[in-house]
Amino acid sequence: MSLANGLWTDWSAAAERLDRRFAGLYQLRSFDYRQPLRLQQGVPRRLQRPYTTPVAYADWGPRDAPILICCGGVANTAMRFSFLAADLSRHPAGAWRVIAPDWLGRGQSGWLADECEYARDTYVEQLRQLIAHLGGGPVALLGSSMGGSVGLALAASNPSLVSRLILNDVGPHIPRARRLKRANTLARHYVFRSPADIMRRVGASHKNDGPVPEDIRLFLAWHQTRWSRENAGRVYRLDPRALQAYRTDAQQAVDQWQAWRRLDCPLLVLHGMQSDALLAPTLRRMQKTQDMTLVHIPQTGHTPVLFDRNQTGLLGHWLASGRREAAELSLPLAWPRQPW
Template sequence: MTWKNYETIMRVIEPLIGAGHSLRHFDYTHSAALQPGTVERLRNDYSVRLAYTEWGSPSLPPLLCLGGIANSARRFDYLARTLSRHHHVLCLDWAGRGRSGWLAEQSDYSFEGNVAQVLALIRHKRLGPVTLLGSSLGGSVAMRVAAEAPDLVDRLILNDIGPFIPTERRRRRAESVARHYVFRHPAQLFHRTGAAQKNDGPVDDTVLLHNSFHQTRWSEENGGRVYRHDIRALQCYRDGAAQDHDQWDDWQRIDCPVLLVHGMMSDALQDATIARMMDKPRVTVLHVPDVGHTPTLSDPLHIDALRRWIAVPGALAADSVIGWSAGADRLLFR
């Protein structure tokens, strides 16, 4: 396959998958308090344009989706397109990822900065209490928002993430993403996609192609496609991955219903963590077999389960397993 073939395929796929969304931007002010790597006398508030996708009518209940460390907002297209019939869905591109602007210094890419970006989007859209859905890093940020601003969050969906992530897992992930990759031929992109997504379960490769397309962009200076993010953001994450991630204090303060989606092959969400989380009332766990960290949330069965839980948090059993839809048989890259 050539890049010309690749572009032809994507021009057919993308209008179908992304139909119904609008790409929006807003000005986020990155405060001086979130600039630890800058000499204090030189710190000043500055603005960055952040991108988000918007689906459905603003009159519907809001659902805000937050991706992982290297994800783009378009990763949620399958989920957002379906749920936009019942919800006003917004999906955020973190600063330095997707179609958002970049921060001034590597050290500005902090966890606290991610929390500030979520609160800024909620204020910008003047949203009432929202359902927060977070995958990996997005789930960690969502827990902090729910703990510190409980009046803004009425439901919490955590996609394969809990209040504890062991250091070794964080290091492995950080080392794999904090590198500059150049894909000069589609085969190289497919190889990397297949290696990174080998534990994504029986997902049709249209999903994987869609996700990798929006996670990368053409770079004329590199003569190929590169990841659509500021490598400094991922290097900052790597620098902070030298210790366990512990949010049990945040978890204790969360008082809204929680749905925990568990990829049963995950190395990030441990059984002991799940058991401790289930000690809290109003926590529902949905186990997904044959998949690792952060299920893609593109399967109709999984999307429908999330829709039913958002409508009625007691609609699902407190601890259950859900399978996959039949027919994901175009497995080209793995």
């Protein structure tokens, strides 16, 4: 029987059974993020003040292992990286301590006081404070979509904090038209009224992420949403103002070429071959200005979920090697994981 059929209670029970597969492999932690005055420029002066709000993160693997921080896209939550984190925390080439934070205004992290504060500079500061909380770095950094843009900015401005950078289907340029299309979809408040509704919409989204089985779509959808009594359905775990701010920012293309040229660490770029965000002209320009390892992933758009064992295996070996080199390859999809 399809996981989309039946009642919410049945759907949630199935998701909880899937979630228990990761029991004992990670801990949910948090730290107090401090929002500085310099990131409140759009707030009326009389209302500006430094304040704190919690940032939640999932902590996987040995505490004494090297650290990899995984940062998701504009509407992702930390648990999107569960498969990658579980594999890397016990990878044969060397275990990693994988830290997956929820962005401010998403998941279980706190919200910011004003919509205008949801900006790339704030997310860069969130990452900087997270690294300080974890011991000061340097750390390896993986960013999907918006997380990659933030990671690129941090690595360029604070090179001592980032030892390796992985960009998951994102580069220094993202077209304005693509950003607007995504922003206009996300900025609408949506209530999922039934399991069929959520699996249909989330399933359509994940088709762009590559071949994703129904059980994994269920796991991701469950963590990305929460039950809303006032709406009598499930809603995304986020501050709607964060996505309104993203829609405002999406009026312009992403342009990080200056930051890209300043990078001075090993670089791995994952490219979904059907991506509408990381395009061939961008990749060619990236290769001209940086020595990077470029990996093409078939049947996949923007962005790979990174549950495929070929992908997690390659990431583990690349992280262990620490090499900076110009290389380009295609990575076939692995056989599907055993259904949960």
